Amino acid sequence: AQKITQTQPGMFVQEKEAVTLDCTYDTSDPSYGLFWYKQPSSGEMIFLIYQGSYDQQNATEGRYSLNFQKARKSANLVISASQLGDSAMYFCAMREADYKLSFGAGTTVTVRA
Amino acid sequence: NAGVTQTPKFQVLKTGQSMTLQCAQDMNHEYMSWYRQDPGMGLRLIHYSVGAGITDQGEVPNGYNVSRSTTEDFPLRLLSAAPSQTSVYFCASSGSGPGANVLTFGAGSRLTVL
Numbered sequence: 591a592q593k594i595t596q597t598q599p600g601m602f603v604q605e606k607e608a609v610t611l612d613c614t615y616d617t618s619d620p621s622y623g624l625f626w627y628k629q630p631s632s633g634e635m636i637f638l639i640y641q642g643s644y645d646q647q648n649a650t651e652g653r654y655s656l657n658f659q660k661a662r663k664s665a666n667l668v669i670s671a672s673q674l675g676d677s678a679m680y681f682c683a684m685r686e687a688d689y690k691l692s693f694g695a696g697t698t699v700t701v702r703a
Numbered sequence: 704n705a706g707v708t709q710t711p712k713f714q715v716l717k718t719g720q721s722m723t724l725q726c727a728q729d730m731n732h733e734y735m736s737w738y739r740q741d742p743g744m745g746l747r748l749i750h751y752s753v754g755a756g757i758t759d760q761g762e763v764p765n766g767y768n769v770s771r772s773t774t775e776d777f778p779l780r781l782l783s784a785a786p787s788q789t790s791v792y793f794c795a796s797s798g799s800g801p802g803a804n805v806l807t808f809g810a811g812s813r814l815t816v817l
Contacts, residue, residue: 594745625805633811634810635793635811637807681746685804685806689753690736690751691736691748693738693746694745
């Protein structure tokens with residue numbers, strides 16, 4: 591079974607607007623971590639934001655925030671005030687107790703001027 | 704800081720050839736792993752290690768071998784390359800304690816098998 595599901599293969603967003611990238615996960619571990627990575631066209635993997643399963647508050651890092659809904663097993667990434675440099679592939683990932691990190695298929699975001 | 708260093712960045716092989724992708728990290732990370740990235744499939748875990756002398760299989764281990772003789776190095780070996788192994792390979796490492804779970808990735812190695 592898929593551990594991480596990203597249902598949006600591609601999205602377009604207007605510059606300066608916000609965009610939400612969906613991510614749902616599946617685990618029976620009580621302790622896990624959720625991550626978002628950005629992969630620009632140059633190919634490197636850039637860590638954006640982390641949410642632990644026991645964290646009470648939603649994680650935020652600058653223009654990135656993670657909308658964590660534990661009961662729904664959802665960890666959506668919100669990018670506020672989109673910039674042209676935000677155009678990239680975005681991956682949701684989950685790390686369980688065995689340290690293995692499972693990735694979703696990714697969502698391509700294109701920011702339009 | 705060098706972080707995670709992968710070599711080579713690009714490699715072309717013929718079917719049946721063998722090769723080793725090198726991965727080294729200078730952050731004293733206990734956890735190291737190899738992923739392959741194929742279009743539309745995200746990153747899939749090949750093998751991983753939680754410390755020197757310990758390795759385990761991930762989601763797609765067939766056709767690949769690994770070893771972890773030191774904390775710093777985690778080479779990935781293709782014993783007999785197949786066209787299905789054409790992919791981009793990433794090495795990644797992290798610490799294993801609380802708050803140290805973020806994986807740091809290497810720049811990637813693009814492998815083509817003809």
